[in-house]
Amino acid sequence: MTLNDALSRLRTLGVKITPQRQEIMKVLLGEERYYSAEEILKKVQERYPAVSFDTVYRTLYLFKRMGLVIELNFQGGYRRFEFNHEDKHHHHLVCLKCGKSKKLSFCPTDCLARIKEEHPEFAVTSHSFEIYGYCRGCRDS
């Protein structure tokens, strides 16, 4: 998705387009990876030095509500945010030593189907599936 696609989608949803929001969106679309709130703040401040954490958090959760951003919760309580490249929903292999992660190409769909069967009363909105362990380099050392 391009920046303009994302912005027009926000406009359609009745969201004001401020320079800060645009810049945050640019960061998220820049590299296809996840970011901490602080990383985003730093990047946005290169362009708008006065931006505050408050704005970053408010904007990220706004984007999340609008379905444009995904929030990831890693072991240790780390929260990260990434752009929701739709139909590209994915999970991660997270190395417990170096902290780097790889995306997985698949999703526990069978389980989700099974949940629908066994718990039809529960309205599923999202799920997380993260795998922890040690990557090649860290495993050997």
Added chain:
Amino acid sequence: MTLNDALSRLRTLGVKITPQRQEIMKVLLGEERYYSAEEILKKVQERYPAVSFDTVYRTLYLFKRMGLVIELNFQGGYRRFEFNHEDKHHHHLVCLKCGKSKKLSFCPTDCLARIKEEHPEFAVTSHSFEIYGYCRGCRDS
């Protein structure tokens, strides 16, 4: 697992058995559910009023390293701890409104097998799989 089983396992692993550690273990074994660090602190303080957060956290991570405790990371950055009733590893349906959760009886095993195939170099040690949504009561209101 009983309290004595857990304690003797700790002894075998060369861990000192202090009254605080025993009490924390009792809490974890009391109800089969997960706890916040604060809930554990409160419960332990009923017996040992001077116990500190430091002790609770240190002990929980000690138990985790020893394989007796599992740490759960919920959406919103909430960390919870529960006793690792072995061969009873499980996942949760978490309601985003009331925060209550139900245990699932199954696990994304297919996915884990697939990970072994596609990423044989990655040494998997654990995984998380949590499903978010709204339970019956909260869904309707």
Added chain:
DNA sequence: AACGAGATCGGAATAATTCCGATTTAGGGG
């Protein structure tokens, strides 16, 4: 161009977790 709802800023408040120095204690060795 003016208006008003909603956004931003900056700093303070809150919450969760970790750190640290002083003191106490579990448990092995004599």
Added chain:
DNA sequence: CCCCTAAATCGGAATTATTCCGATCTCGTT
């Protein structure tokens, strides 16, 4: 059974991440 030492605890302060809040500013409509 007592002593000793490494390890554990306590209490409070420090740190970190996140949220709140009042004053000010601005997007987008009229």
